[in-house]
Amino acid sequence: MLFSSRPSRASATLASAAAAALLLAGCASGGTTGSTGGGSAAPDAGDPVSGGTLVYASGDAEPDCLDPHVRGNYPQALLAGQFLETLFTKDADGEIVPWLAEGADVSDDGLEVVLTLREGIEFTDGTPLDAAAVWANIDHLKDPDTGSSTGYLAVGKIAEGTVEDARTLRLRLSAPDAALLESFSQPWVAIQSPAGIGRGQEENCAAPIGTGPFQVASWTRQDRVELIRNEDYTPPAEGAGHEGPAYLDGISWRFIPEAATRQSALQSGTVHVIDNPQPDAIAAAEASGALGHLDAPRPGASNRIELNTSKAPFDDPAVREAFVKSVDVDAGVESLFFGTARRSYSPLSSVEPMGHGDPAPFGVDTARAAELLDAAGWDERDAEGYRSKDGQRLSLEFPVSTNQSVPAEQSLFQQLQAAAKEAGFEVKLNLLDLSSWYGALFANDYDLVSAPYTKVGPDVLRILFHSDSTIPAPSGYFANLSQVKDAELDRLLTEAGEEADPTARAALYDQAQAFILAGHYILPLYDQQNHFLHSTSLQGVGATTAVASPVFHDVWIAE
């Protein structure tokens, strides 16, 4: 029972190479149910035992606030998934299913949503989870003082809310939102105790109060967050591996930014789980079976290089096509990722059911690239062998954020740089700290850029490719980094976002993605890599939140 078809909230692909190979690019569903793949659980591990503290080593940046409402990034989601829960979540088939909520009724015009909550759920401070509490959370997200960016966007179409009774919340929307339940499944919109929020941001950031299987005990900055078991926890809905509180006494969540140190720590038994492992370590773990591996690609966008169409030379579609045709991504992905990352041909992650991939625009064809560039007027070569036009070198600025790009990816970019040079492009690769990287984007000082974006559901396309997203937010950030502004694409994305019928919605997103791929606005690379290596003494690893961050409720330590 435990290891055959254990239901899970959103089981990620427990990757073995074989399981991975079965999934076809661009059309994967949300993972396989309770797969027992690659070394997760030894079959004779016995019955689950309670006790022990799991030591988790995170390579992601240490959050500056543990409340994922504030700003809202992936490192926050990783942690918050242990102590906060969401109204909805994703099941093993990638379907959005109720979790803290019991259900949602959407009116025919799509402008009204009635949320019904489950009964008898309490936050760890004893506050009951009721409609007023949920509305307080939405209110918190919409409050500019909270400084939410991810959650704020997710609840953007909610105009007002009415508490009908303790279990019923009526939401009025400014426009139909087909992505609302997807949005509610994200940890950045997780529900916290209103009493906790009421303590003020400084206190709430240090220890948000939720309903999850664990709660925050302490946080030592630059070092660790200590989580302890929520003794009163029981999963609100079907789908968890077991009823009742977590097996673990607690989790010691350590921040170890150095990948090599993290790996050594796992191998030496100092820690049980690491995130962001090096690809070579994943491959070695797969081969030897000495470590368990959880492969949980993030939903939302794929990792891709965006081509800035707002200025020369990429305002010319022919030059974009020439660039895409001159660089060989596959060889680099193969050698640098050791077979742990599969090439993507879609703007969406392979876990998005509505993803659409097409390898055709991305075949390497250097002869064709040369033709295109000659025809576009870049037909001279300067002393260093780069193409030029009217004495202007064919030069591309490529700012890379070292905080957002793993070393293997940075090496891949170097390889693309070398390949582009053959074709006559000068790619100026600038490794920048996050602040300078944002600075380069704000100044429109880039031709190529790679920026991850995680969101549940295909609505991420609207955020990344709608012309509205070229307008900077008050923070200065804009998500449409290819700066495509096309009325037809805008229409497709807006309609898809408001379309209630799944089939019609999928068709609209199909068209939109085909448009994006054919226009060479992006060069898709692979899914947002989200791997976890763990000691084989850990059993029951696999359940994740809707954004593919692991939840350790079912996990236990076998000795």
Add this chain to the structure above:
Amino acid sequence: MSGPGSVPRGAGLPTGPRRSARLGAAAAGPPGLVAGGAGRLPALIAGAVAAVVVAAALAPGWLAPFDPLAIDPSAAFQAPSPAHWLGTDESGRDLLSRVIHGARDSLLIGAAATGVGLALALLLGVPAGLGAGGGRAGRWLDFGIGRVLEVLFALPGLLLALVFIALAGPGVATSVVAVGLGTAPGYARLIRTQVAVLRSSPMIEAAVVLGRPRGTILWRHLLPNALAPVLVLATLGLGQAVVWASALSFLGLGAPPPAPEWGSMLSAGRTYLGIAWWMTVFPGLAVVAVAASSTVLGRALSRRAAGL
């Protein structure tokens, strides 16, 4: 008994008549003059290493078997072999070629940083040294500069460099200035002492008595004599500047990849420590070889200067 000067005293000591700021004052660390002892062999070895490194820096193309930037994904992570003596890196680039080409960037950054440090040191040290033996105003000048140096010493090692980078942002130029700033106070104190001693030496007194113009005295007599030991110190300091600059690159605050700079090569190597030890070991050995040989050479030079 050891008079002032024979015991090299430390870097951060407040200036004062009791304090000698001989060689040990520099950021290069205390050189410790070995009297006789070691013989000539170490200096010869160090000289040979230095010659190879300088040759690599001047004409890397002659020595390197491959293009340091040539990528070949199919040849990635190859262990040292007859084809690639030091193995290959994550993009299949030949490590030996990269280490050889890296000599130029690493040495240039180290030398530039030392140059910046010396220039700043001259700016502070010469006026202070001239002032030290001069009139009331001169002594105030010396006192003022002494306090400035004291403050700079209070941000020792990489600290001043890191503060500077925090303000000015990372990059090659910044790290050159940053390392230069970090080494300047040590050089400045040494120059001050040298100038002060020379100023009251019979040779200068004689020149003054003979009525030579002040500028001539400064340029012809003072500076050349003050600079000789400083150049010795620069030799010692160069190695340490290379180490520091590579540390900044390693921390991601210096030279960016794919430039074959030793520090950034080491940073990449650390990523693959588990599967490609050669990516960490060889560039690191290059840094150690440069730093060690510059120490040995600097010490040999200073022995010669001291007439031993």
Add this chain to the structure above:
Amino acid sequence: MTSKRTTPVRGRPGAGPGSRRRVVSAALRWLALKLAGAAFVLWAVATLIFVGIRLIPGDPAEAILGGPGSQASAEALAAARAEHGLDLPLTAQYAMQLERLAQGDLGQSYSLRVPVAELLAEQLPGTLLLAALAWALAWLLALGLALWSTLGGRGAALVASGLEIAAAAVPHFWLASLLVLLFSNALAWLPPVSTNTPAGLVLPVTTLALPLAGFLGQVMRESMLTAISSPFALSARARGEREAGVLLRHGLRHAALPGIGLSGWALGSLVSGAVVVETIFARPGLGRTLLGAVTLRDVPLVTGVALASAAAYVVVMAAADLAERIADPRLRAA
């Protein structure tokens, strides 16, 4: 050397001999001088950074919040301007800054969103422990090597000299990698992540200590050699003192002197090393905090760490001064 100003002595009339009073007043004077020097250094470092922020082109509010592109919102910028009085004339800003520092208010770290002073208090003990152990180990190694090479003759001297030069030339980050490779990955003897347990401290302390020992060893051995061939060492031998006694009594003392003199420099090496070591061994501390702050250009936090280590420097220098007076009989008279 006694100061006239200290003559109105607090003691009862006739209490204590004058010489003791003189000693106390000399000590007080020494302390006052050190305190004044410390205040000066801290003031100057704060001033240096104040000027630095305003010298870089661009908006100082933006610089405080992490440089261009820090995504600082208009409100955050306005708040930073108000907090630092950036709309006021420069002199008023400067006065405001000094007043806040004098009250111990180091401001708020924009990247970690906590008061800098709180963060420093949290991170300092770990770094102190690491640095103190490394310092002690470096001294032990350097003195041990000096003793051994003095006793072992020419061959030993050559080996010791080679070891010292090599150790001094090794970058911390490289040494750390090699130690982890050998002792954590290959042999699995020691954990690669540092904790405050003996096993968890071995690798980071060794990494910090070896290069420092290389530097210290070079000067200590030199000084020891000079001392044991000095006239008073000869006369000690002539008095029939045994060689070991001469070495321990005179050699060690003279070897220690330049080591003490290099304390300020050693502190710099340890602080710089801590940046690397704490990062590689995932050890919480000031060095790792500093690197994070520099990477994110968190100026208030960088300022805080700089002031903290400048303060440490001042303390170390005062202690070194004292230690030197105790170790060096020539200075005791002064």
